[in-house]
Amino acid sequence: MSNKDKQNDDVAAMEKIVSLCKRRGFIFQSAEIYGGLNGCWDYGPLGVELKRNLKEYWWRRNVQERDDIVGLDGSILTHQEVLKASGHVGGFSDPMCDDLLTKARLRADQIEPQSGTVLNFTGASHAESDFSIEREFAVLIREGEDENKARKTAKSYYSQFLKDGRISPKTIELQGERAEEVTDTIRFNPATGSLLTEAREFNLMFQTTMGASAEEGDENAIAYLRPETAQSIFVQFKNVLETSRVKLPFGIAQIGKSFRNEINPRNYTFRSREFEQMEIEYFCTPEQGMELTDYWLEERLSFYEDIGLPREKLHVLDVPDGERAHYSKKTYDIEFEFPFGIQELEGVAYRTDYDLSKHMEKSGKSLEYFDEATKTRFVPHVVEPSAGCDRTILAMLCEAYDEETITNDKGKEEMRTVMRFHPRMAPIKCGIFPLLKNKPELVAKAREVQKMLTPLMNVFYDESGAIGRRYRRQDEVGTPYGVTIDFDTLGEEGPELKDTVTLRERDSMKQQRIAIADLPMFLLEKIR
């Protein structure tokens, strides 16, 4: 298969997943009836169950089943000083500019300063076709480069304004050429020498005004929607330390919404403007930092496997020097093979003592830790496993989606769509079906089973349509088990089968007989 075909297949796969998510109530576009809100998504009845299962499992694994991590739920509205200290105000923006010739987009702060001769032009014309344009353009000639190459670049730039495609760019005449020496400029694309647009600042934080009567332009009233949950953990570090009787190393965990004014939301829910994070700030001594970063990488990888993301589709990127945040000594990105590419799910970063030190400096409050054993006082270092909750949901949806061709009793081939969620993540754990709805005894018994299981897990009762149809409906939403109450259950086929039901497994479609009394244990073991 060619790359193009594969790409088309991946786009088609993604479209099917998006369609199913809407059709079955996993994910809707935010404010859909008003035309949608760019980069925002709502979770429907099944989506919210899936998301709760993920968050609750993450919380159980990382907080409740460990004695070295405690939880926090910080406010989303954030004091501006917090984000000034963290560097988000001012620093949390990407100055961008575009290559006027190739339209390539570049980060202005990542352009290497260059020196050389600049050829400026005021416009161009083409005598035979009456074409002329007044528009400034410039090309940088770097050392050792030919100035004719620069003119060629300029002609190619002006040729995009030609209406007649048959005119060769070579025959254009450049106007107002003027040479100029420049040093350390970042106004030109290093790859092409072409002039760039002015850098535009995109502040990625949502700003708001606190207080209903706050006046326009009142600097003190500015607050922000947090761009990450981490900062409230650092800011509350001292309170947690003093109230929780924790000792280093220990962590503070938080799950919550964060907001980034993304320039370009993309790939369904992958890059949203409002998104949920699952973060741990694991505090330690400077000596422990590197080792704990490796520890948390493994810990997190095993978590993803335990929610049904196969290890082969998880990739670890050891972020090289120069690409990490300046305060990070080590960063691993955990990436997943999405249909639209290998993309980041989580970053495990050793952030040193950067954050606590900054807040200590800015607030003037000590955020130091006193080690009783060594009688030393220091600012703890921190390792941060920061996971994208919505991204993990998307990964689970992509991984679960499957279509299989099966041959039915009549020898006809048909397609079965099935979401192969891990049972502990599945929104609905078990479907409950009376074989026939017009037999009151079956319905009554099925309702009894429903009543028994409801307090233990999310189950779904369905009596409409043929039994096969009900199975398939549940396949499509990823329900791992279905039980069917039939005449055997009522004891009509003999006392030994009384109070047993058919248990049907989603992935294999295999059926087995099980006593109703054994259902809770059987199911709980699978979904725990």
Next chain:
RNA sequence: GCGGGUAUAGCUUAGUGGUAAAGCUCCAGCCUUCCAAGCUGAUUACGUGAGUUCGAUUCUCACUACCCGCUCCA
């Protein structure tokens, strides 16, 4: 943000300058003893706003959203 594409029912698609068709789904009923059976019936759509026109879902423009590429991140 730039470039390209798309927008008709819950989904997948027809179609037209005189307000729309089908399949599947869904709902109700009948029937039905384990994998989307059958029959009957019902609900539901031209993304938004302007313009041209007697009349626009159709033509034009703008906007919005989504998809693809560049780019970026949890």
